[in-house]
Amino acid sequence: MKIAIILGSTRPGRFGAQVADWVMAQTAGRDDAEYELVDLADYDLDLLNEPIVPGAARRQYENPKTRRWSETIDGFDGYVFVTPEYNHGVPAALKNAFDVLYPEWVHKGAALVSYGADGGVRAVEQWRTILANAQMHVVRGQSSFSTMLEVTKGEDGDVFAPAERRAKEVSNVLGQLTKLTEATASLRS
Numbered sequence: 025m026k027i028a029i030i031l032g033s034t035r036p037g038r039f040g041a042q043v044a045d046w047v048m049a050q051t052a053g054r055d056d057a058e059y060e061l062v063d064l065a066d067y068d069l070d071l072l073n074e075p076i077v078p079g080a081a082r083r084q085y086e087n088p089k090t091r092r093w094s095e096t097i098d099g100f101d102g103y104v105f106v107t108p109e110y111n112h113g114v115p116a117a118l119k120n121a122f123d124v125l126y127p128e129w130v131h132k133g134a135a136l137v138s139y140g141a142d143g144g145v146r147a148v149e150q151w152r153t154i155l156a157n158a159q160m161h162v163v164r165g166q167s168s169f170s171t172m173l174e175v176t177k178g179e180d181g182d183v184f185a186p187a188e189r190r191a192k193e194v195s196n197v198l199g200q201l202t203k204l205t206e207a208t209a210s211l212r213s
Contacts, residue, residue: 032118133205143168
């Protein structure tokens with residue numbers, strides 16, 4: 025089973041890279057899946073730049089960037105979305121990356137790790153509705169990091185400093201995700 029940890033911010037100097045790297049580090053020693061960090065910024069996706077809606081395109085995309093993104097996403101069985109909360113909502117770049125595809129997401133497992141001033145919880149609740157629309161199966165557990173409380177000041181700027189309990193929390197979320205992803209495998213065949 026392959027699980028992608030998707031870094032969902034593309035902003036220069038983004039704090040999310042620290043969060044995603046930390047989540048990826050929590051997968052060390054786990055034998056329930058193969059984990060891979062997927063950085064959305066590496067795909068430079070255009071804004072909804074396909075003439076045919078993804079559900080009707082059947083993975084036949086015209087834009088080479090979309091095709092590359094599709095091939096990457098299609099290769100995974102489940103996903104951990106590492107999402108910021110921007111202005112009480114989901115980040116545009118990650119929403120666009122989700123919206124340019126459709127069949128690649130269907131009947132796959134998802135987990136949500138968020139961060140923001142209030143932990144990114146409003147973005148998580150919006151993601152639950154969005155992901156359900158694509159027939160994704162989202163675990164109940166989540167990890168929500170406060171950029172007000174779980175950050176220290178370093179020489180080069182803010183440094184992610186998660187509370188001690190977070191490692192166990194993320195481990196539980198990953199455990200839920202692998203069980204759910206395995207359970208939904210027959211829906212994808």
